[in-house]
Amino acid sequence: MPVNCRARLPLLLAVVWVLVTGCSQQQGRDITRQLSNGKPDEFFQTSVDRMATLSMRDNLQSLYLLMGKLYLRNPNQWRQSGYPDAVSAEREIRQAIEQRRPLAALGERRDLVALSYSLSPEFKGDRVGAFIYAVGSMIVTAHGGRTEFYLTDSINPQFVSNAARNIEKATWLLSQRQDANGVLLLFSNEISEEGSNLSFAVEFGKIVARLDLLTQMLDERYRRIGLNYAQSLLLMNFLPVQ
Template structure:
């Protein structure tokens, strides 16, 4: 192979290696990435398409929304975080967040994740921290629906149907949260409130934002893969030859 041929293949090969490293090493976003929208651009973003970046931002914002909901649920249901043995609700919330982001099981769920954990967390036989279990179940379901990742690159594929299913599951989880009662007829968890004393629909609003982001991502993914097929067909139709130098 001549020097010219070697240089011709060197740069694409190096680019491919960097793409694989970016996709393989950065499986999950760091905790700091979930805190602010002003984070500096990372070199790995070079390997993200617009839809990859959208999926990454949507995941970050959806998990942030879950953490806000967890804090609000802990405030309305302080007995739940006290079941964990942590010194305060911030420590209890941090343990749930780490379990979601690091793909670890949550204590009290006996290894259950996503849908199985959701049914168990709001079931009559569960005696642990319902708030933590409920939020963990939704968070792990979101990660599972996105292929087990929270950050996405050119080499990643997200199944639009799974994302769509996750949105519908969250709608059902919202209904479960407001409708499930204990043996005495009291809500398992206090959330939305409409009464003469107060009107609080912030939980429904936050869940609605998560569902909206998931539905938007579903449409974007469907269009992305449809355009791949359309572009290929256009290439055949108009006989676009590839450049040779």
């Protein structure tokens, strides 16, 4: 090795050492920051569990946003709920969904039965609250009756996919169902000469997209479990126990 190269070698090693230790320290700080920002129960969640929990949170928030928008477009509905204002009605619907309580206007109806009834001409009462409650309870039921998910929980991807398809149908019915006089049961999307308001369809589309993405991740998760087991049989490997 030439003399000048040997002279530069310690300097190069020092630079590399600084870069490596700097990156390691930065990664350590990043990991520490992430752990400090996390909740204790996240340690009992896989990446799919965490995604399912966040997806549920965002889907319910989208649903509550839609409820507020529907009450604005249909102010006569919350007045039939028996509550003094739309805010009180919204709070009661949210609690009923998240606490898995029945809604008085629907009796003991939940999920698909409640959804069909809320969009029927026979229903009398706060149709906005009943519709949002029905969709929310259906989503929670499709996830096994839970809104947060951990290692010991399982979610059936077919039920989640079915919920997405049901919401697509419910969105269409919401824009089509009319009473005996030909008036829409609930006003939502609007296309007129004055302008267009498709925000309802957009928000429902976000819920469907999240459900479909979760379905794909669940399918892949269980597919990999099956493939790993098949590979272990093919290679005659014992399965790990820890």
